[in-house]
Amino acid sequence: MNKKSKIELKKVTKLDLKLLIEWRNSKDIFPYNTQYFLLNSKIQIDWFNKMQNDNSKKMFMILYGKIKIGICGLIDVDKKNKNAKIAIIIGKKALHGKGIGTIVISHILKYGFNKLKLHSINSEVIEYNKNSIHLFEKSQFKLDATYRDAIWRNNRWWNIKSMSIFKKDFNEFE
């Protein structure tokens, strides 16, 4: 079986929350998110409950060969201006840099452009997250803006890169 066919996106359930806390608080993920406090079960359950009636958030568990390896989706979905922000976490570090992210992004773009009929999808990445910047570039995202000194992390200021892709520039991954 090739990588592409081993990857599936499934609905997030309450049973996944423990895994999400583990990933998002881990030293491989935490420094790359804008979130600056550690998550506990209350925060995660509130997040899950709120999401049930929130059309601006569409999140999915990422399965690789039936095993849950991460979470991804679209946030800040703006129906009026037809745009959204992409979110992706591959929880298992051992699976980073193996082309899985590219396939997952392709799934999300397909969902956003074809199902939600979006016009553009945006990604915001802290500048030191070189792997993610590279990943989005590979997926044909183009740099729109560099927010200067937009985040304080690790005792200094960092820029945030804002990138986007249009429906017309998206070639479905075959």
Place this chain on the structure above:
Amino acid sequence: MFEGKLVILRALEKEDLGILKEWRNSSHVRKSTREYKLLNMINQKNWFESIHQSNPPKEIMFGILNKRKKLIGVTGLTYIDWKNRNSEISIYFSTKNWQTKPEAKEVINLIVEYGFEELNLHRLYVEIFSLMKENIKLFSQIKFIKEGELREKVWRQNKWWNTIIFSKLASEYKK
């Protein structure tokens, strides 16, 4: 109250909401703001309540008075992020073509001064629709730095428009 040579900034009051509604619904303000609905008093009251909810506040709004104490516009800091010390600047006046008036520059200077000197913010930014040439000119003139353009970010007047991000850092601020 913060006093300049031409204008005074004061706190907004509930009694201001009626006139603010008229201004927000006028075509020259609607053109430049993210709001796409027409606002009614329920929207206005909810907004007023919401900006007083959090402590420290996420929004700090002011009424702009002229020297005859007449309310002529609204300004403020919105989306205040106390962790990363940044905020967006919001400004509009009751009349058209305010961007070329000296009052506009003074209001922005007062709000920038407040953001950096009092709130100890690090970065103040604005997001301007590319159709608002006057605003782009204004913020360029007062030496905000262009950070980039978010391509086709908003749908207005039957087409897509970029939005342009300008910012000023505390290190670039001189009184």
